[in-house]
Each structure stands twice: as C-alpha cells, then as structure tokens.
Amino acid sequence: MDAAEFRKRGKEMVDYIADYLEKIEKRQVFPDVEPGYLRPLIPDCAPQKPESFEDVFKDIEKIIMPGVTHWHSPYFFAYFPAASSFPALLADMLCGGIGCVGFSWAASPACTELETVMLDWLGKMINLPEEFLAGEDGQGGGVIQGSASEATLISLLAARTKTIRRVQSEKPELTEADIMGRLVAYASDQAHSSVERAALIGAVKIKNVSSDDTFSVCGSALKKVLDEDKAAGLIPFFFCATLGTTPCCSFDKLLELGPLCNKENIWMHIDAAYAGSAFICPEFRHLLNGVEFADSFNFNPHKWLLVNFDCSAMWVKKRSDLTGAFKLEPLYLQHHHQESGLVTDYRHWQIPLGRRFRSLKLWFVLRMYGVMGLQEHIRKHVRLAHQFEHLVLQDERFEICAEVVLGLVCFRLKGSNELNMALLKSINEAKKIHLVPCHLREKFVLRFAICSRTVESTHVKFAWQHISQLATDLLKTWEQSHHQQ
Amino acid sequence: MDAAEFRKRGKEMVDYIADYLEKIEKRQVFPDVEPGYLRPLIPDCAPQKPESFEDVFKDIEKIIMPGVTHWHSPYFFAYFPAASSFPALLADMLCGGIGCVGFSWAASPACTELETVMLDWLGKMINLPEEFLAGEDGQGGGVIQGSASEATLISLLAARTKTIRRVQSEKPELTEADIMGRLVAYASDQAHSSVERAALIGAVKIKNVSSDDTFSVCGSALKKVLDEDKAAGLIPFFFCATLGTTPCCSFDKLLELGPLCNKENIWMHIDAAYAGSAFICPEFRHLLNGVEFADSFNFNPHKWLLVNFDCSAMWVKKRSDLTGAFKLEPLYLQHHHQESGLVTDYRHWQIPLGRRFRSLKLWFVLRMYGVMGLQEHIRKHVRLAHQFEHLVLQDERFEICAEVVLGLVCFRLKGSNELNMALLKSINEAKKIHLVPCHLREKFVLRFAICSRTVESTHVKFAWQHISQLATDLLKTWEQSHHQQ
Numbered sequence: 001m002d003a004a005e006f007r008k009r010g011k012e013m014v015d016y017i018a019d020y021l022e023k024i025e026k027r028q029v030f031p032d033v034e035p036g037y038l039r040p041l042i043p044d045c046a047p048q049k050p051e052s053f054e055d056v057f058k059d060i061e062k063i064i065m066p067g068v069t070h071w072h073s074p075y076f077f078a079y080f081p082a083a084s085s086f087p088a089l090l091a092d093m094l095c096g097g098i099g100c101v102g103f104s105w106a107a108s109p110a111c112t113e114l115e116t117v118m119l120d121w122l123g124k125m126i127n128l129p130e131e132f133l134a135g136e137d138g139q140g141g142g143v144i145q146g147s148a149s150e151a152t153l154i155s156l157l158a159a160r161t162k163t164i165r166r167v168q169s170e171k172p173e174l175t176e177a178d179i180m181g182r183l184v185a186y187a188s189d190q191a192h193s194s195v196e197r198a199a200l201i202g203a204v205k206i207k208n209v210s211s212d213d214t215f216s217v218c219g220s221a222l223k224k225v226l227d228e229d230k231a232a233g234l235i236p237f238f239f240c241a242t243l244g245t246t247p248c249c250s251f252d253k254l255l256e257l258g259p260l261c262n263k264e265n266i267w268m269h270i271d272a273a274y275a276g277s278a279f280i281c282p283e284f285r286h287l288l289n290g291v292e293f294a295d296s297f298n299f300n301p302h303k304w305l306l307v308n309f310d311c312s313a314m315w316v317k318k319r320s321d322l323t324g325a326f327k328l329e330p331l332y333l334q335h336h337h338q339e340s341g342l343v344t345d346y347r348h349w350q351i352p353l354g355r356r357f358r359s360l361k362l363w364f365v366l367r368m369y370g371v372m373g374l375q376e377h378i379r380k381h382v383r384l385a386h387q388f389e390h391l392v393l394q395d396e397r398f399e400i401c402a403e404v405v406l407g408l409v410c411f412r413l414k415g416s417n418e419l420n421m422a423l424l425k426s427i428n429e430a431k432k433i434h435l436v437p438c439h440l441r442e443k444f445v446l447r448f449a450i451c452s453r454t455v456e457s458t459h460v461k462f463a464w465q466h467i468s469q470l471a472t473d474l475l476k477t478w479e480q481s482h483h484q485q
Numbered sequence: 486m487d488a489a490e491f492r493k494r495g496k497e498m499v500d501y502i503a504d505y506l507e508k509i510e511k512r513q514v515f516p517d518v519e520p521g522y523l524r525p526l527i528p529d530c531a532p533q534k535p536e537s538f539e540d541v542f543k544d545i546e547k548i549i550m551p552g553v554t555h556w557h558s559p560y561f562f563a564y565f566p567a568a569s570s571f572p573a574l575l576a577d578m579l580c581g582g583i584g585c586v587g588f589s590w591a592a593s594p595a596c597t598e599l600e601t602v603m604l605d606w607l608g609k610m611i612n613l614p615e616e617f618l619a620g621e622d623g624q625g626g627g628v629i630q631g632s633a634s635e636a637t638l639i640s641l642l643a644a645r646t647k648t649i650r651r652v653q654s655e656k657p658e659l660t661e662a663d664i665m666g667r668l669v670a671y672a673s674d675q676a677h678s679s680v681e682r683a684a685l686i687g688a689v690k691i692k693n694v695s696s697d698d699t700f701s702v703c704g705s706a707l708k709k710v711l712d713e714d715k716a717a718g719l720i721p722f723f724f725c726a727t728l729g730t731t732p733c734c735s736f737d738k739l740l741e742l743g744p745l746c747n748k749e750n751i752w753m754h755i756d757a758a759y760a761g762s763a764f765i766c767p768e769f770r771h772l773l774n775g776v777e778f779a780d781s782f783n784f785n786p787h788k789w790l791l792v793n794f795d796c797s798a799m800w801v802k803k804r805s806d807l808t809g810a811f812k813l814e815p816l817y818l819q820h821h822h823q824e825s826g827l828v829t830d831y832r833h834w835q836i837p838l839g840r841r842f843r844s845l846k847l848w849f850v851l852r853m854y855g856v857m858g859l860q861e862h863i864r865k866h867v868r869l870a871h872q873f874e875h876l877v878l879q880d881e882r883f884e885i886c887a888e889v890v891l892g893l894v895c896f897r898l899k900g901s902n903e904l905n906m907a908l909l910k911s912i913n914e915a916k917k918i919h920l921v922p923c924h925l926r927e928k929f930v931l932r933f934a935i936c937s938r939t940v941e942s943t944h945v946k947f948a949w950q951h952i953s954q955l956a957t958d959l960l961k962t963w964e965q966s967h968h969q970q
Contacts, residue, residue: 001853003503006571010499013575017582018488018495031594035828038598039621046606050855053575056848060579064845067595071585079592084584086491090498090538094545096577096793097502099569100556107564109516110552113523121531136524146631147837157686180688181662194838197811201642201836203665203688302839308581309839326682335921343520351686351836352632353679354787354794360549363541368486370535 091364105343106335149194151298159267219256244275248402258293277304417444576849590828591820634679636783644752704741729760732923733887743778762789902929
C-alpha cells in the first residue's frame with residue numbers, strides 16, 4: 001500500500017470509526033460469542049500473497065465486531081471507564097505517523113520535552129505540590145507510564161533500592177539479601193491486585209492493612225501493623241495508598257497516613273488510577289489533600305480524562321530516586337546532551353525501553369476540551385452516578401453498599417449473596433447493559449460505573465428500569481423456589 | 486469535537502501523515518534544537534477554554550516537528566529500524582476507535598482471540614516448533630508484549646518462581662530468601678542492557694558470559710561459569726541467549742547452549758528482538774536452529790516486520806509457567822468462562838493489566854503484505870547492508886568490525902578510537918544522515934543500520950559518499966594536528 005492508497009483507505013477508516021462511535025448504542029454491549037469462536041473463522045496461517053484492503057476491511061464486521069465488548073457503549077457500566085475522545089484519536093494517528101521511539105532525549109527531543117511539559121500542565125490542573133513538577137530545574141517531574149500497575153511497580157522498586165542503600169549505610173554488617181528478606185510493603189485490603197503483584201515481582205513481603213467501615217485505611221490501622229512488624233525485626237519500606245479503590249471507590253486517609261510514612265522513612269505511593277481525574281474539579285480536590293507527604297503519585301487520564309489508553313500519569317518528588325534504581329548506559333544509547341543535566345532520558349523512568357509519543361494525546365485533549373470542558377465531563381459522570389444512587393434508594397428492595405463519591409455506585413438486593421449473584425447473572429445474560437461485581441467484606445455487590453463519554457440520563461434511567469424489572473422477575477421465581485424447599 | 490468534525494479533521498490528519506511520510510526525505514533527519522527548546526514555545530498551563538483544531542494543528546509544524554528525529558527518513562541509519570507501514574497505521578486507527586481494554590477474555594473476546602491466532606500465524610512463519618503454538622489445545626502460545634525488555638523480565642520472573650518451587654521441593658529446609666540469594670542469571674557480554682535490568686528488578690544476581698571472537702557465546706563459555714558457580718553453591722536458573730545482538734548483530738550458539746541449559750534445569754530465553762523478523766526467509770531460518778531447546782522466545786515485529794511500535798511477540802512452551810508466576814484473581818476481574826480452560830486471560834502474561842487491541846496491526850500487515858511481501862522487505866534491507874559493506878571494503882582507510890549477517894554494518898576508520906569519535910561527531914553534526922556508535926571490546930565502532938521502509942540503494946550510496954568525504958576532510962586536519970604536535 002502506497003501513500004496514495006493510504007489517503008483513500010485512511011479516510012474510509014475515519015468514516016468507519018465515526019460511524020462505529022456514532023451508532024454504538026445500537027450494538028449489543030456484550031458479545032454473544034463463546035470461547036474459541038474466532039479461530040475457525042480465519043485461515044490457519046498467513047497468506048503468501050498480499051490480500052486487498054477491501055478483503056481485510058470487510059472482515060472487521062464479519063470476524064472482529066461479533067467478538068467485541070463495546071466499552072464506549074452508553075450501556076457499558078462495567079469495570080471503570082476507558083477514556084476515548086476524537087481529539088485523542090487524532091493525536092494517536094499523528095503519533096503513529098511520526099512513529100518515533102522516544103527512549104532518550106536524542107531519540108526524539110519533542111517526544112521527551114512535550115511529555116515533561118504536559119505532565120506539568122496536568123499536575124497544575126490537579127494542584128499538585130510544586131515539588132512534583134519538573135519546571136525548568138525541579139528535582140521532580142512527571143512521566144507517562146502504560147498503566148497504573150507499572151507506576152506502582154516502578155515506585156516499589158525505587159523504594160526498595162533507596163531503602164537498601166539507607167539501611168546498608170546505617171548497618172554495614174547487613175547484606176543486601178539480609179535486608180531484602182526483611183523488607184515489607186503495605187497496602188489496604190481494598191487495594192488493587194497490582195500492588196500485591198508488584199511485591200511479588202520485587203520479591204518483597206507485602207501485608208494488607210485493614211480498612212475501616214468506610215473501606216478506608218486510617219493512620220492507626222497502619223501504625224498498628226508497623227509497630228508489630230518493626231518489633232519482629234522487619235523493615236517497613238513502602239505503603240501504597242489508594243484514592244478511589246476499585247471495588248467501591250473509597251479513599252485512604254492521606255492526612256493521617258502521610259506523616260506516619262514520612263516519620264518512618266516509608267515511601268508513600270498514591271494510586272488514584274480512576275479517581276485522580278476528578279481532582280481537576282475544585283469541589284473534589286480535597287480528596288487529594290495529603291499528597292504533599294507522598295513520594296510518588298499516579299492517576300490514569302486513560303480512564304476518565306478522555307485520553308485514549310494508554311496514558312497513565314505518574315509524578316515523583318525526586319527523579320533521582322527512579323533513575324538511581326534503573327540507570328544503565330550502554331554506548332549505543334548514550335548521546336551528546338545527556339550529561340548536561342538539562343535532558344530527561346525517560347527510559348530510566350520505566351520498565352520498557354521504547355516509548356511512543358503519547359504526550360500528543362494529552363496535548364490535543366487538554367487544548368481541545370480545555371480544563372472547563374474536562375471538568376464538565378467529570379461532573380456529568382458524578383451527577384449520573386448520584387442519579388442512579390437516588391433511583392436505588394427509592395426502591396426498598398435494594399441497598400447502597402458504599403458512599404457514592406464519584407462515578408461508581410455499589411448496590412445490591414437486600415438478601416443473600418446467591419440472590420445477588422443470580423441478579424447479576426440475569427443482567428449480564430440479557431446483555432442490554434454490562435456490569436461486573438465485587439466483594440465488600442463478605443457481601444457480593446454489584447458495581448454500576450458511569451463509563452461512556454456519551455452516556456446520558458436516559459441511559460441510566462433505562463438501566464435502572466431494566467435492573468428493577470429483572471429483580472422483580474427474579475424475586476418471583478426465587479420466592480417460589482424458596483417456598484418449594 | 487463531535488463525530489462530524491472528526492470525519493473532517495481525521496481526513497485532514499490522514500493527508501498530513503501521508504504528506505509527512507511521502508516527503509520525509511526533505512526534512513533534516515536529526516533536529517537542530519537544544520535541550521529545553523519546547524517549554525518556552527507553549528503556555529505555562531492548560532487553557533481553561535477549548536481551543537480549535539486549527540490552532541492545535543498549526544502548532545504541529547511550529548512546535549513539534551522542529552524537535553522530531555525522523556526515524557522513517559531514508560537517511561536514518563541509527564539504532565535499529567522502527568517499523569512503520571500504512572496497513573499498520575490503519576489498524577492502529579481501528580484499535581483506537583474500538584478502544585477496548587483487553588485484560589481478560591471477557592473484556593473483549595476478539596482482542597484476546599485474534600492475538601492468540603496471530604501469534605500462531607507468526608510462529609508458523611518463522612517455523613517455530615509446534616510446542617510454542619497455542620493451537621486449539623496446546624500448552625504453549627504467544628502474546629504481544631510492549632517491548633523485548635518486558636519479555637525478558639517476564640521470562641526471568643517466571644524462571645525465578647519455577648526454580649524456587651523446584652528447589653524448595655527438593656530441599657524443604659531452604660527458605661525462599663535463602664534460594665533467592667543463591668539464584669544467578671546469565672547473558673552474553675554483548676546482551677542488551679535490559680537483561681541486566683531484568684535481573685536488577687527481579688533482585689537476582691546476573692553474570693556476563695564471555696563471547697568469542699565473533700561476539701557469540703558458545704557452550705563451553707557458559708559451561709565454565711556454570712561449573713564455577715555451582716561449585717560456589719549458587720543456583721544457575723536463567724540464561725538469556727541473544728540472536729542479533731544490539732552492538733553488532735552477532736548470534737549466540739543455541740545448538741550448544743540449549744542442551745546445556747536443558748540438562749542444568751536452566752530456563753533458556755531467546756531475545757531475537759531485531760533479527761527475529763528475518764527468520765521468515767528460509768535462507769535465514771538456520772540462525773534460529775536450537776530454538777527447540779528454549780523455554781521462551783521473543784522478537785519485535787515493531788522493529789523489522791512493518792508493524793508499528795509497540796508489538797513485541799513472545800512465545801512460551803508452557804503458558805502455566807507465566808500464569809503460575811503472576812496469577813491473582815480479584816472478583817471484579819473474574820468472569821463466567823475463565824475456568825473452562827478454553828480461554829486465555831492475557832493479564833497473567835504481562836506486567837501491565839490493561840492492553841490495547843494490538844493484534845489488529847499484525848492481522849492487517851500480514852494480510853496486506855503477505856509473507857512474500859514481508860520477505861521482500863527483509864531481503865531488500867539485507868541487500869542494502871551488503872551494498873554498504875562492499876563500499877566500505879573498497880576503501881582501505883576503513884575496516885568492517887563484525888560479520889554482516891542481516892541489516893547492520895559495523896565499521897570504523899583504521900586508527901584510534903578518538904579518530905572514530907571525531908568521524909561520528911562530524912557525521913552527526915552535518916545531520917545529513919544519522920548514526921549511533923557502539924563498543925566492540927575496546928574498539929569504538931560506527932553502526933550503520935538499514936532502517937527505513939523506503940530506503941533505497943541511492944540513499945546508501947549517498948550516505949557512503951558523505952561519510953567518505955567527511956573522513957577525507959577529517960583525516961586532513963587530523964594529520965595536520967598530528968604533525969604539529
């Protein structure tokens with residue numbers, strides 16, 4: 001395919017994508033396929049000779065779309081939102097066209113420099129303390145990671161290196177293996193599974209800290225476990241606080257936890273993957289109070305800030321903590337400017353070496369929406385969540401299971417877990433909307449997350465009427481089968 | 486921006502990208518900017534109100550392009566190629582439009598299933614042993630990682646878990662910390678820095694194995710260090726073999742190393758990041774002989790197979806080795822089908838949780854080029870490398886520093902490292918072409934990598950004439966300053 005054909009096909013693809021997104025409502029949100037559906041539909045091996053674009057293009061509707069879960073359908077209320085917007089799609093096209101691999105400043109200066117400045121813009125939008133910004137000569141700064149999991153891992157690894165060095169300087173008799181064997185990381189019992197995974201990868205112990213009855217970790221809970229572990233000879237070194245937990249969007253108490261971590265020489269990382277985007281609204285910014293005590297902070301514009309996946313924003317107060325943990329410099333990656341102190345080589349800030357020009361997406365989205373446009377998007381989602389909450393509360397068969405702070409509503413039928421499992425099953429089998437569950441303590445709970453950019457009040461009302469009707473149908477059979485027993 | 490405006494702007498962007506790539510030759514391959522150039526060109530913070538697409542669009546040429554290193558220029562001969570093709574760009578647009586996050590089968594069945602089948606296609610194209618393929622009920626299979634660094638890390642971590650479990654079952658008296666402290670990984674002294682980094686992250690020792698005078702690791706070199714380390718009580722557990730090293734594209738001797746690793750219970754991972762694409766040509770496939778002894782294998786279609794970054798293909802013989810090392814299952818990520826044994830949840834195969842629909846790029850590229858089209862691309866690059874080698878060999882001032890097997894030529898002026906540093910400096914300051922150096926033992930060497938999809942014989946000839954002229958100029962001044970001393 002040459003440039004001339006690309007001009008033609010690219011425009012067809014633009015129209016296909018616009019059509020897809022404009023009419024996504026008409027597609028069934030969750031597919032009908034069974035595991036293994038795709039393999040029989042396509043050949044066993046790649047063709048020897050080129051096929052035409054038309055041949056490939058017609059297979060999109062025939063082979064791919066029947067197996068797609070439509071994350072941008074206004075009937076999608078599962079997981080958390082995956083951001084999508086037209087400015088981000090345009091920026092991603094440009095990113096692909098330029099196609100540079102920005103592992104160092106020299107590999108494409110614009111790719112590195114725009115990223116640093118965009119992370120400053122974004123940091124200012126959520127009013128991050130100055131120390132986290134790069135500015136012209138700051139010690140901190142931001143970086144785009146692929147996912148919050150990577151941000152958590154990177155911060156845990158940086159904390160591990162930093163702590164090993166500190167302990168070795170204090171107690172030179174200890175070997176690195178001795179210290180490693182005593183290190184212990186902490187996170188809420190509500191924290192994302194990626195925190196436990198980061199500890200697994202980093203080969204350090206991790207312990208759950210009990211959350212309170214609002215599913216938040218408070219200072220005393222952390223202090224209790226720290227005291228026990230220190231008495232047992234362990235070395236606490238890392239605490240991952242969560243703002244907006246995945247099960248129910250609860251918030252750890254930074255203002256209690258932060259000073260404690262600082263006092264105990266524990267690296268505090270804040271994972272605000274979903275909730276972070278809301279901090280651009282002044283009325284939600286108080287949820288971030290205490291970030292000043294953290295060493296690193298992360299949230300995902302690719303969840304809720306209209307920047308297509310992947311774009312996970314991470315900031316650190318001391319960039320040397322990251323680069324100190326990872327820096328390796330083979331000659332083929334060295335360049336003229338790197339010792340000037342002026343350049344950032346982002347390869348030292350992340351797990352992969354290569355990186356795409358992802359800051360273009362931030363630049364396009366922040367400029368074409370403006371801060372006010374993005375605030376409007378966040379506020380609409382929060383409003384719709386409260387609308388759903390209100391509908392649930394009016395039906396006395398149901399209960400709300402956690403405070404609705406942002407765009408997530410956790411709810412259930414009053415009754416057994418089996419009953420609620422059956423309700424979720426009937427919802428997801430009907431495939432008119434899509435939800436996923438969670439556990440809150442011993443309770444099986446349904447999560448209703450406001451997700452799509454285009455979801456409106458009518459979709460929320462429809463979803464509630466549908467759930468309510470399915471509950472009525474279910475309760476009828478449930479009571480009958482109960483009576484028969 | 487609504488769908489109607491996206492239709493218009495998307496088409497403008499398609500034309501912009503087509504123009505950029507069609508006329509890329511006219512742009513200076515390496516930018517003139519100094520570190521810090523970008524910040525003064527843009528505002529301090531994000532705008533409150535939306536800006537128009539026109540405003541953003543005109544800043545691409547004004548602010549971004551002056552700082553771009555043009556990786557797809559036919560005058561770019563640095564690092565290794567970054568793949569780019571029009572079918573891949575189209576597929577990436579579609580990937581963005583669908584915008585699903587495929588961390589599990591249920592999160593988008595097509596995303597998972599196309600990936601599994603495409604990795605089978607690709608595996609068959611390079612004639613990987615059956616055990617690495619997923620098929621309908623295989624124990625192995627492929628996955629798309631973001632980078633070879635991640636593939637190396639994942640395989641090292643899987644090997645670490647597997648070895649700890651084995652040693653613990655053999656010697657229950659050893660703690661996990663005891664075993665960790667004795668684990669040791671190996672790679673060639675020519676291996677990529679990401680291998681050392683993987684060991685750093687995994688908190689295990691790593692040792693260099695000396696390469697021979699062709700920069701390859703042979704069996705006896707590995708055996709020697711294994712014997713020493715075992716005698717010292719260490720536990721060798723992982724060897725990363727490289728096919729196509731970054732400095733000079735040398736090849737470790739798999740047929741000697743593989744049986745040794747198998748005998749010693751050492752996980753052999755093969756990193757063929759650059760060279761792997763060439764194995765689709767029968768005449769280069771012999772370089773992969775011995776892969777049958779490996780536990781995992783990786784190469785980057787995003788380097789040399791016309792699939793835009795990122796698309797790093799990784800295969801394992803036993804998928805349970807990966808999932809066994811990482812599997813964590815919170816309720817909100819569980820789904821109906823996962824216990825059927827029929828589905829793949831790729832989140833257990835990788836570091837991040839989220840993943841894009843990257844297999845669309847493979848599907849588009851493999852079909853629209855066909856195997857023969859891709860073979861032609863590889864062969865053209867190898868032919869051009871030999872053309873450059875031939876030109877170097879005709880000039881007795883120069884020497885070739887390593888065998889030219891694929892698309893990389895390592896060369897230098899006969900003489901001191903300082904002389905060659907000066908030559909590289911004059912090449913990169915002229916900015917007509919772009920190269921990076923490497924060290925081969927004590928020698929400072931220039932790397933000439935055939936990179937661009939559109940590079941032709943004329944560009945190679947131009948590059949050589951230019952280098953040759955700069956060498957003439959340099960040698961004149963060099964001799965004068967030598968005489969004056």
